[in-house]
Amino acid sequence: MSNKNLLVELFVEELPPKALKKLGEAFSGVLADSLRAQGLATAEAAVTAYASPRRLAVHVTGVAAQAADKAVQQKLMPVAVGLDASGNATPALLKKLAALGADASVVPGLKRQSDGKADVLMLDSVVKGATLAEGLQKALDESLAKLPIPKVMGYQLQDGWSTVNFVRPAHKLIALHGADVVPIATLGLTAGRETLGHRFEAKTPVVSVRDADSYAAQLRDEGAVIASFAERRADIVAQLQAAAAKAGLKPIDDEALLDEVTALVERPNVLTGQFEDAFLAVPQECLILTMKANQKYFPLLDAAGKLTSKFLIVSNISPADASAVVGGNERVVRPRLADAKFFFDQDRKKTLQDRVGGLAKVVYHNKLGTQGERIERVKWIAATLAYELGIDVPRVVEAATLSKADLLTDMVGEFPELQGIMGGYYARHDGLGDVVANAIEDHYKPRFAGDELPRNDVGVVVALADKLETLVGLFGIGQLPTGDKDPFALRRHALGVIRMLVERDLKIDLARALQVGEEAWLSADGQLEVRPLLATTQANLADFIYDRLAGNLREQGYSAQEVDAVVSQRPQRLGDVAKRLAAVRAFAALPEAAALAAANKRVGNILKKVEGALPTTVDAKLFKEPAEQALGEAIAATAPKADAAFASGDYTASLQALAALRAPVDAFFDGVMVNAEDAALRNNRLALLARLHAAMNRVADLSKLSA
Incomplete structure (x- = not known):
């Protein structure tokens, strides 16, 4: 049974650029998996995905002509x-x-x-094993059915009557097993060996592929197309770096833009353009965004990271004289930059304070009121937190008041991504100073995983207030994230709260922070729909935040046992979590750790079974056995040391002090019957275990370390 390499290509009209990478990966992955499942390809078969603006293709090695029976x-x-x-x-x-x-x-x-x-x-x-024609037809049908198509379009086939639905009209299909055409069909197309090259650069408009292995080389040489998405992307990166280095500059780093541009060109050619220096008076974020979003250019920065008047164009053609291409792009970008300059100049004619009143007309959420009402709540939370943390209350209130005012500016109306950033620029123009301006700019931070925190304490408090208001309000109306859906980015908001409390070591309990957030809603004017649900919001929100905390700690490399031991205790000062984890790790290395963890788990199980309230008073006169006498004395000697270390924040010393309890604890369980028939004796022993349990679990739940 002959094994040969297989190539399948579907040639279509221009695919949506932001989806091309995923479409290419899905097309190749599903098709190859289906061939493997049918026994036509082995698990070791090498799969190469191809995706260009007008084609999806896959190359699979060692495909059988027929699967084994x-x-x-x-x-x-x-x-x-x-x-x-x-x-x-x-x-x-x-x-x-x-x-x-x-x-x-x-x-x-x-x-x-x-x-x-x-x-x-x-x-x-x-x-009987499937033939390649049968199996590949099934694999292709399955692959097309599972494509993550953003939006399906319907179009008519050449017969003028039949209609099919696909992401874009398809025009050619290749299926080659070695040099042989595999007779399959889809979307009104029958497989052959012909495809089309570059619209303008191809040596021959139609490329007849000799065999599966010559596909990429023939497309490159005859069709002027780099079929591989990864290869084309790498080529663009190399050209961008070379062109930037020639000018002594560096291109802006933007992975999403790079993927999108890779999906727009078949054979990239990087050129350098320039605009007038006068536009550099506009904030560089505005210019960068308009060049990236509207024109797909790569702005060039100097060594200090400051925008220059030069930019890079990734062209899809390579004329001998590129001046016309460069000139055309320069003419196109000027009106965009002129618009940005106009917006910036117009916005500065009105102060941020003058815009605050207009927020009362902007809907925040149909169940949560307007942006004006939202600002009042954010101000209340920020002022309360600032007072309790000893941070400049007037500055905090001023920054919170103006934090959303830039939503009413022309620049943010055109580029919503600039909210906060433009507020900072306009605050400086209004003479408010860097502290308030930076706080306004930073209050959305952290915007994404790994983003920096606000630069100053005022910004931290306003950012914390903004996120608490959002979390409490949306939890209050039941808008919780589900599965992979989180339309209001509540997971990101929760992680932002965690990072600020942890990394800035803010001296406020999580429960108090959530309480302040809730109080802002309870004191708000108007009968907002969030109020009836606030009774259960705080507990649900705390669970949500601790879940995010646990996930974040595991991502940082802490073991599941270490994280569970600390987070299950619901520590209120999140700034202490790292110290608690370090203490748990140090304790786990002690020779006594395993035995004490197992004993702690046993004690917890015993206490859980007690009906009613746990006895709390230990009477040394009721000790009957030497082992319980010894344990009582050991706890009396050890607990004060552990408690003192805990109170001083030395969690490692607090846990290590417990090592002295191993021997008396082991002896107690070996020689003492806890559930004695005598009620007084039984309650005294339960009270002793309750005291032991409390002493052992102040820093972390040590039972979580038990295997």
């Missing part, structure tokens, strides 16, 4: 149903066999096997 065993029916008293086949069995293509001649060879309820008849047979 496969032995299968099929369950027929219970013996009592399939055979009569004489052991002959019943009509029901004969009908079942006929449906499977067998007859009564196989009855003597049927196996009997128990399925756990009764003996059943089993038929051994051989299923």
Whole structure:
């Protein structure tokens, strides 16, 4: 049975650039997986994905012309149903066999096997392996059905009557097994070996692919197309770096833009353009965003990271004289930059303070009121937190008041991504100073994973207030994230709260922070729909935040046991979490750790079974056994040391002090019956264990370290 390399290409009209990378990966991945599942390709088969603006393709090595036959065993029916008293086949069995293509001649060879309820008849047979034509047709159909298509369009086939639905109209299909065409069809197309090259640069408009292995080289040489997405992307990166280095500059780093541009060109050619220096008076964020979002250019920065008047163009053509291409792009970008300058100049004619009143007309959420009402809540939370943390309250209130005012500017109206950033520029223009301006700019931070925190304490408090208001409000109306859906970015907001409390070591309990957020809603004017649900919001929100905290700690490299031991105790000062984790790790390295963790788990299980309130008073006069006397004395000697270390924040010393309890704890469980018949004796021993449990679990739940 011959194994050859396989190529499949679907040639279409221009695919959506932001989706091309995923489309290419899905097309190749699903098709190859289907071939493997059918036995036409092995698990070791190398799969190469191709994706360009007008094609999706895949190359798979070592594909068989026909899959090997496969032995299968099929369950027929219970013996009592399939055979009569004489052991002959019943009509029901004969009908079942006929449906499977067998007859009564196989009855003597049927196996009997128990399925756990009764003996059943089993038929051994051989299923003929699929041919490549059959298997590839199935694989292609499955691949197209599972493509993550952003939006499907319907179009008519050449017959003028039939309509098909796909991401873009398809025009050609290639399926080559080695040099042989595989007879498959889809979307009104029959497989062949022809495809089209670059619209303008191809040596020959139609490329006839000789065999599966010559595809990429022929497209490059004859069709002027780099079919591989990864190869084309790498080529763009190399050209960008070379062109920037020639000018002594560096291109802006933007992975999403790089992917999008890679999806727009078939054979990239990087050129350098320039605009007038006068536009550099506009904030560079505005210029960078308009060049990236509208023109797909790569702005060039100097060594200090400051925007220059030069930019890079990734062209899809390579003329001998590129001046016309460069000139055309320069003419196109000027009106965009002029618009940005106009917006910036117009916005500065009105102060941020003058815009605050207009927020009362901007809807924040139909159940949560306007942006004006939202600002009042953010101000209340920020002022309260600032007072309790000893941070400049007037500056905090001023920054919170103006934090959303830039939503009403022309620049943010055109580029919503600049909210906060433009507020900072306009605050400086209004003479408010860097502290307030930076706080306004930073209050959305952290905007994404790994983003920096606000630069100053005022910004931290306003950012914390903004996120608490959002979390409490949306939890209050039941808008919780579900699965992978989080339309209001509540996971990111929760992580922002965690990072600020942890990394800035803010001296405020999480419960108090959530309480302040809730109080802002309770004191808000108007009958907002969030109020009836606030009773359960705080507990649910705390669970959500601790879940995010646990996930974040595991991502940082802490073990699941270490994280569970600390987070299960719901520490209120999140700034202490790192110290608690370090203490747990140091404790786990002690030779006494395993035994104490196991004992702690045992104590916890005993105490859980106690009905009613736990006894709290330990009476040394009731100690009967030497082991309980020794444990009581050990706790009395150890607990104060552990508590003192805990109170001073030395969590490592607090846990290590517990090592002295191992021997008396082991002896207690070896020689003392906790559930004694005498009620007074039993309660005294339970109270002793409760005291032990409390002493052992102040820093972390040590039972989580037990295997």
